[in-house]
Amino acid sequence: KxxxxxxxxxxxxxxxxxxxxxxxxxxxxxxxxxxxxxxxxxxxxxxxxxxxxxxxxxxxxxxxxxxxxxxxxxxxxxxxxxxxxxxxxxxxxxxxxxxxxxxxxxxxxxxxxxxxxxxxxxxxxxxxxxxxxxxxxxxxxxxxxxxxGSAIRKRERYDQFLSKVKLLESMDPYERSQLSDAFANVVFNDGEYVIREGEEGNEFFIIEEGTAVATKTIHQGHPPEEVLRYSAGDYFGELALIKNEPRAANVIATSRLKCVSLDRHSFKRLLGPVEDILKRNARNYEEIIAKKK
Ligand code: CMP
Incomplete structure (x- = not known):
């Protein structure tokens, strides 16, 4: 042969x-x-x-x-x-x-x-x-x-990463491991918009690799201004899902950007245990904007 x-x-x-x-x-x-x-x-x-x-x-x-x-x-x-x-x-x-x-x-x-x-x-x-x-x-x-097979691969792939995301530190490890099952992978090029201010939002993101910036219209008639910078382990996109409001800012990749995303249903069900932390952290947004006004 x-x-x-x-x-x-x-x-x-x-x-x-x-x-x-x-x-x-x-x-x-x-x-x-x-x-x-x-x-x-x-x-x-x-x-x-x-x-x-x-x-x-x-x-x-x-x-x-x-x-x-x-x-x-x-x-x-x-x-x-x-x-x-x-x-x-x-x-x-x-x-x-x-x-x-x-x-x-x-x-x-x-x-x-x-x-x-x-x-x-x-x-x-x-x-x-x-x-x-x-x-x-x-x-x-x-x-x-x-x-x-695919469930184990997904869980193994995200296990390390999840243990390093500060937001998820307080979560029960069993509940945290279920996040992997629900994650979707998304990749953006440098300069690409992940989120646009004013649009309807249905996804939540955590950065696996790369950087991004949030910009927001603060002075009417002027271009959006930078309000936050993100890197690996940071999250964004939660506000529209928590408040049922349009996107409050743009998020733009500032390098090649790898994220995991959760849809609205998974976000509500799986991140319920950290909802208070999300809400508490969201108060910082108001302070950042107040300083710019
Ligand atoms: P299994 O061990 O096959 O059977 C018991 C199930 O309880 C387990 O799978 C999970 O589906 C569920 N379960 C829910 N919460 C927990 C937890 N904190 N630790 C372990 N199992 C849990």
Whole structure:
């Protein structure tokens, strides 16, 4: 055999493995499929999937009806499925230093039980239904083939970076790691506008690499004036999302600029824990402008 043939056989090895995977298909009505798609669109873990992958996941989902008070996941157990909440509410508890601590509620569109599957670890917390619930369950095989790889890569890629962003310092590491699932990458050239004053805004940005400047119209009839400079780890674009107002300033790249962005929905859900810090920091803007007037 020629060397060339050997190389291509190896290159196609991965393909063969994927081809061998026969995802389970659990019959569903069109209505149910649309409902799952709606729920998945809100669950960050699935945001990187393309349409074909989403369809595989939707087909593999199995409905679970859970009565109020029933425990779905028990801390310390082995786990073989991930759940997406369709209807109802559940509560998450974790035993920390012998104390059973309430962590959070789960509502429709949220996913849980991903950690055991991502890291082959025992269940890290207990999750109990606080009302009657309908859940969608995704089996480990489908999760491993379709979701796991890209989710782990994204989390690893951003782990270091996130630990250095000052805004996120106070966040629970578990909640912080979920930001990675929701991040989109955006790159701008030197001089390019990331945000324009007066426009509607739906995204929040954190700088991964590069620099930018914020400018704002302070004296009517005069060009916008510089109000802030940004570098790696700094964030911007939060104000329009917090206040539901048009963009209050321009943000312009002053070098090649690499950012991660969150859409409005992800921002509200994932950065809720630091909303007070965002609001407190926003008061500095007013001081900067007052000095220029
Ligand atoms: P898993 O460990 O598979 O099962 C328990 C789930 O609880 C876990 O995945 C997460 O989905 C969820 N969970 C919520 N908050 C936390 C937390 N702070 N630490 C660990 N797991 C959490």
């Amino acid at each position: 020629s060397h060339r043939a050997a190389v291509s056989a190896e290159a196609y090895g991965d393909w063969n493995k994927k081809e061998d995977f026969r995802p389970r298909v659990i019959p569903k009505s069109q209505d149910q499929k649309e409902r799952i798609a709606e729920r998945l669109s809100k669950a960050f873990m699935f945001s990187a999937l393309d349409e074909h992958e989403k369809e595989i996941v939707i087909n593999a989902m199995e409905e679970r009806i859970i009565g109020r008070g029933q425990t779905v996941i028990r801390q310390g157990d082995d786990g073989a499925e991930l759940f997406v909440v369709d209807s109802g509410t559940l509560q998450c508890f974790k035993v920390i230093n012998g104390q059973n601590k309430y962590l959070k509620d789960y509502n429709p569109g949220e996913a849980f039980g991903e950690l055991a599957m991502l890291y082959n670890a025992p269940r890290a917390a207990t999750i109990t239904a606080s009302s009657d619930c309908a859940l969608w369950s995704l089996d480990r095989e489908c999760f491993n083939h379709i979701v796991k």
